[in-house]
Amino acid sequence: MKRYIAGRLLYTFVILFLVSILVFILARLLPGDPIQAAAMINMDLANQEIIQDLRIRFGLDRPLYVQYVIWLRDFISGDWGVSLGSGEAVFDMFFKRLPVTLELFAGSVFWSCLIGFPLGILSALRRNTWLDAMVTATAITGVSIPVFWEGIVLIYLFSVVFHWLPAAGFVPFAESPLGNFTSLLMPSFVMGTHGAGLFARYIRSSLLEVLGQDYIRTARAKGLSEKAVLIGHAAKPAMIPVVTVVGLAWGYVVAGSFIVEYMFAIPGLGRMGVDAVFLRDFPVIQATLIMTAVNVLLVNLLVDLIYGCLDPRIRIQ
Amino acid sequence: MKPESTEKLLEVRNLCTHFHTRAGLIRAVEDVSFELAQGETLGIVGESGCGKSVSALSLMRLIPNPPGRIMKGEIWFEGRDLLKLSEGEMGRVRGNRMAMIFQEPMTSLNPVLTIGRQVAEPLEIHQAARPDKAQILCGELLERVRIPGGRKRVKDYPHQFSGGMRQRAMIAMALACTPRLLIADEPTTALDVTIQAQLLELMKNLTRDCGTSLILITHNLGIVARYADRVNVMYAGRIVEKARARDLYSRPRHPYTVGLMASVPRLDQDVKCKLRPIQGQPPDLLQLPGGCAFQPRCGRPIEICRIQSPLLTVASENHEVACWNPADYPKEIGGEHALTS
Amino acid sequence: MAIFQRNTKVKPALCRTGALAVSAALLRHKSAGAGMAIIWMLLVMALFAPWLSPHDPNEQDLYHVLQGPSRAHLLGTDDVGRDLLSRVLYGARISLIVGLLSTLTATVIGVFLGLVAGYKGGLIDGFIMRLTDTVMCIPGLILLLVMAAALGPGIHNIIIAISALGWTVFARITRGQVLMVRELPYVEAARAAGASGWRIMFQHLLPNSMAPLIVASSITVGGAIMLESAAAFLGLGVQPPTPSWGEALRVGYSYLEIVPLFSLAPGLMITLAVLAFNFLGDGLRDVLDPRLRGEGDKIK
Ligand SMILES: Nc1ncnc2c1ncn2[C@@H]1O[C@H](COP(=O)(O)OP(=O)(O)OP(=O)(O)O)[C@@H](O)[C@H]1O
Ligand SMILES: [Mg+2]
Numbered sequence: 001m002k003r004y005i006a007g008r009l010l011y012t013f014v015i016l017f018l019v020s021i022l023v024f025i026l027a028r029l030l031p032g033d034p035i036q037a038a039a040m041i042n043m044d045l046a047n048q049e050i051i052q053d054l055r056i057r058f059g060l061d062r063p064l065y066v067q068y069v070i071w072l073r074d075f076i077s078g079d080w081g082v083s084l085g086s087g088e089a090v091f092d093m094f095f096k097r098l099p100v101t102l103e104l105f106a107g108s109v110f111w112s113c114l115i116g117f118p119l120g121i122l123s124a125l126r127r128n129t130w131l132d133a134m135v136t137a138t139a140i141t142g143v144s145i146p147v148f149w150e151g152i153v154l155i156y157l158f159s160v161v162f163h164w165l166p167a168a169g170f171v172p173f174a175e176s177p178l179g180n181f182t183s184l185l186m187p188s189f190v191m192g193t194h195g196a197g198l199f200a201r202y203i204r205s206s207l208l209e210v211l212g213q214d215y216i217r218t219a220r221a222k223g224l225s226e227k228a229v230l231i232g233h234a235a236k237p238a239m240i241p242v243v244t245v246v247g248l249a250w251g252y253v254v255a256g257s258f259i260v261e262y263m264f265a266i267p268g269l270g271r272m273g274v275d276a277v278f279l280r281d282f283p284v285i286q287a288t289l290i291m292t293a294v295n296v297l298l299v300n301l302l303v304d305l306i307y308g309c310l311d312p313r314i315r316i317q
Numbered sequence: 318m319k320p321e322s323t324e325k326l327l328e329v330r331n332l333c334t335h336f337h338t339r340a341g342l343i344r345a346v347e348d349v350s351f352e353l354a355q356g357e358t359l360g361i362v363g364e365s366g367c368g369k370s371v372s373a374l375s376l377m378r379l380i381p382n383p384p385g386r387i388m389k390g391e392i393w394f395e396g397r398d399l400l401k402l403s404e405g406e407m408g409r410v411r412g413n414r415m416a417m418i419f420q421e422p423m424t425s426l427n428p429v430l431t432i433g434r435q436v437a438e439p440l441e442i443h444q445a446a447r448p449d450k451a452q453i454l455c456g457e458l459l460e461r462v463r464i465p466g467g468r469k470r471v472k473d474y475p476h477q478f479s480g481g482m483r484q485r486a487m488i489a490m491a492l493a494c495t496p497r498l499l500i501a502d503e504p505t506t507a508l509d510v511t512i513q514a515q516l517l518e519l520m521k522n523l524t525r526d527c528g529t530s531l532i533l534i535t536h537n538l539g540i541v542a543r544y545a546d547r548v549n550v551m552y553a554g555r556i557v558e559k560a561r562a563r564d565l566y567s568r569p570r571h572p573y574t575v576g577l578m579a580s581v582p583r584l585d586q587d588v589k590c591k592l593r594p595i596q597g598q599p600p601d602l603l604q605l606p607g608g609c610a611f612q613p614r615c616g617r618p619i620e621i622c623r624i625q626s627p628l629l630t631v632a633s634e635n636h637e638v639a640c641w642n643p644a645d646y647p648k649e650i651g652g653e654h655a656l657t658s
Numbered sequence: 659m660a661i662f663q664r665n666t667k668v669k670p671a672l673c674r675t676g677a678l679a680v681s682a683a684l685l686r687h688k689s690a691g692a693g694m695a696i697i698w699m700l701l702v703m704a705l706f707a708p709w710l711s712p713h714d715p716n717e718q719d720l721y722h723v724l725q726g727p728s729r730a731h732l733l734g735t736d737d738v739g740r741d742l743l744s745r746v747l748y749g750a751r752i753s754l755i756v757g758l759l760s761t762l763t764a765t766v767i768g769v770f771l772g773l774v775a776g777y778k779g780g781l782i783d784g785f786i787m788r789l790t791d792t793v794m795c796i797p798g799l800i801l802l803l804v805m806a807a808a809l810g811p812g813i814h815n816i817i818i819a820i821s822a823l824g825w826t827v828f829a830r831i832t833r834g835q836v837l838m839v840r841e842l843p844y845v846e847a848a849r850a851a852g853a854s855g856w857r858i859m860f861q862h863l864l865p866n867s868m869a870p871l872i873v874a875s876s877i878t879v880g881g882a883i884m885l886e887s888a889a890a891f892l893g894l895g896v897q898p899p900t901p902s903w904g905e906a907l908r909v910g911y912s913y914l915e916i917v918p919l920f921s922l923a924p925g926l927m928i929t930l931a932v933l934a935f936n937f938l939g940d941g942l943r944d945v946l947d948p949r950l951r952g953e954g955d956k957i958k
Binding site: 014015018019022026029133136137140141143144145146147148149152153155156160251252254255258259262263273274277278280285288289292293296297300 | 688689788789791792793794795796797798799800801803804805806807808809880884887888891892893894907911914915918921922925926928929932933936937940
């Protein structure tokens with residue numbers, strides 16, 4: 001188990017390192033260097049001398065790898081630069097918006113499980129019936145439906161036609177718990193749809209696979225009822241591989257948050273990233289890319305560790 | 318129609334189990350009848366795919382449905398017809414009065430549950446043992462099946478056990494409630510020869526101690542000769558020969574049985590005499606030939622074999638055979654088994 | 659002393675199934691059949707848009723903006739009075755072009771890198787595989803947005819950006835197949851005998867890798883269409899006068915209360931397109947590669 005954990009940690013750090021290089025290169029690909037980008041937004045800087053001065057101050061005249069090392073050092077020490085749009089420190093911006101997005105993440109995971117688990121179990125138990133076919137079609141639809149289209153349909157139905165839910169906007173929990181709840185209901189549902197579809201499909205095939213195993217026959221041969229076999233012997237081995245689906249689905253949840261926060265005007269990290277892209281706000285883009293990768297990698301690391309804990313074949317070596 | 322004799326533990330009458338697959342109907346077990354007395358050991362032999370496992374699973378009513386179904390027949394066990402029991406009543410028979418050990422020790426234990434939990438479970442279900450008490454009993458059971466340090470291994474997981482140890486754990490699980498009937502479906506096929514012998518010996522001793530009857534399914538005629546009192550030979554879903562083990566060995570009547578004997582090395586046999594595998598392919602249950610199923614591979618077919626399937630008939634005392642032209646003794650059998658060439 | 663040989667009946671491999679047999683099987687597969695029908699419909703829309711459209715998609719009519727469905731405009735008009743139905747029909751072009759072209763380039767890049775990784779092994783393999791991991795750990799949409807910002811808007815740049823994200827799946831599949839084929843005895847023997855392994859490897863690689871690659875391509879087309887419209891929805895897609903579903907969705911979204919069809923109709927088309935390719939991919943997987951199905955009803 002120790003070796004397993006060490007392996008996963010090492011892997012995560014290697015990929016993080018590569019991500020930082022990739023982001024660094026991507027940032028240099030943006031049209032103009034950061035100072036010029038800043039100048040485009042902030043006209044006061046449009047003086048060539050000042051620009052040259054700034055270039056030297058930011059080390060942009062040095063060789064690329066030196067720039068990379070300086071940049072990485074600054075980033076790790078929490079100096080993520082200053083937003084070219086608002087002039088705020090990117091680090092502060094990030095952590096101010098983080099709770100909003102986390103709340104949205106939690107909501108979407110909740111929806112994914114609430115819908116995906118029962119559907120998957122049901123279709124496995126009613127395999128090859130019309131119900132199974134319906135669930136499978138629903139699951140593929142859930143995986144395929146574009147976030148923005150689903151969002152528009154829901155807004156049209158629940159806000160425009162029925163006036164039940166707000167079309168956009170965010171209410172902090174401290175201000176009004178109920179308002180907070182209703183303002184996140186639709187966005188989190190939309191973000192959770194993809195995961196729900198994935199869960200349903202994986203749970204179905206995982207459960208079917210397990211139910212066909214020899215050890216399920218052994219359990220039946222002991223005289224256990226069908227229900228006891230399902231709960232006591234099939235559930236655990238069937239659910240362990242499903243943990244990995246969380247890692248698979250997470251990328252979609254994160255990507256979904258960018259569009260959803262934009263559509264529903266939610267002041268979270270996704271919205272911050274989209275705005276930064278519009279403005280070419282290059283420090284914010286960089287931070288967004290890196291922290292997104294950190295987020296995805298951390299969740300995947302967690303998934304691997306949980307998987308290792310649940311599966312005795314990995315836990316006890 | 319309840320059988321009168323009380324010493325009979327099990328009586329199977331006209332059992333038919335079919336599989337309705339996309340490719341067609343498979344009559345995996347067709348019109349099988351046999352009986353078993355208290356404490357007796359019955360061997361079932363036959364080629365792969367002849368329906369041995371399906372017969373055993375039918376007794377336990379564990380045929381996967383769909384695609385399989387027990388079409389007709391009666392299974393009288395301890396005075397009740399198992400096929401008439403409700404699912405709940407059947408649950409109280411399985412693992413309690415009648416237990417089964419499977420062919421594949423590597424996959425028959427749940428990889429994510431401890432050995433203790435799995436072995437003790439029958440006690441918890443059928444004898445309402447409390448979990449902590451069951452774990453202690455389970456340790457004793459593991460010792461009884463000679464798992465080294467049994468008590469300490471209750472908390473282990475299957476992957477920490479070797480194949481032989483897993484099969485021992487399976488035996489412990491099956492015998493936990495001292496069932497009246499133990500069905501062992503090729504319990505040792507996947508294991509190496511020394512462990513095979515140890516396990517069979519262990520099973521024999523344990524069942525004898527408890528007075529448990531045993532159905533021993535195997536490919537291996539040597540095992541049958543050694544451990545079984547009586548033998549059913551199966552071919553293509555039917556029993557083709559039924560006899561006491563000794564009689565079957567000394568005087569096989571069905572050409573198929575004769576062929577089986579000829580393909581096994583025997584100690585009392587001349588070294589020069591070559592082993593002869595049975596010719597031809599095992600039958601395809603989807604397309605059985607008309608008449609006797611064995612006729613295409615038979616060394617001594619006669620006219621009627623192609624037309625009509627033979628029924629089991631008494632050939633001598635305690636010896637039944639389903640063949641139109643069975644081998645005769647003693648004149649045809651010499652030093653060589655001449656029937657299959 | 660086991661006396662019988664185990665009955666090892668092997669089903670004939672599906673590798674030689676002709677294209678005809680595959681399409682027949684696909685038609686019988688319910689969801690794949692539906693997927694194919696939708697894809698045909700999209701192709702017809704894209705190819706025959708000029709003949710099917712009741713109006714010029716770029717003809718503005720500022721006297722009739724934001725109208726609901728009428729006899730003249732079956733789906734109504736947009737914010738500058740263009741006929742929505744015509745724009746939706748023409749919009750199939752952009753989506754299909756982006757979907758197919760970027761998948762094609764992604765496949766070429768991915769298969770090439772996968773071949774190199776699997777065949778060379780060692781450091782190069784490690785580098786390429788870690789590169790795929792790196793690209794995969796940032797969600798495609800976010801990388802796409804950044805790249806669109808870096809390269810500027812326009813259909814070419816969108817295709818370049820999507821290809822640059824999509825190759826990873828194909829690289830992984832190809833590498834896996836190469837590693838498998840390498841282990842085959844005759845390939846090893848040929849390599850040991852000094853023959854270039856490439857030729858013999860290709861001979862075995864192709865039939866083995868086709869099924870998973872085709873399945874992945876189909877799903878990637880859907881993904882690419884989704885990414886393109888997402889970028890367009892955020893205003894980073896094709897340049898304005900070109901009819902595009904994502905772009906229409908973006909503008910129509912602001913008028914959701916007045917003319918819902920303005921955004922609902924193009925959105926439905928995007929969903930149908932993505933769904934169709936996913937259904938097709940699903941069906942292809944069932945038909946080409948039954949091993950991947952993971953059904954519990956195998957014979958025990
Ligand atoms: N789940 C199933 N679905 C369809 N057919 C089945 C199923 N299980 C068994 N069969 C068929 O029933 C026949 C008998 O199978 P069975 O498992 O009883 O053979 P066996 O004698 O136990 O062989 P082995 O020595 O290989 O265990 C086989 O021809 C097989 O094709
Ligand atoms: Mg068997």
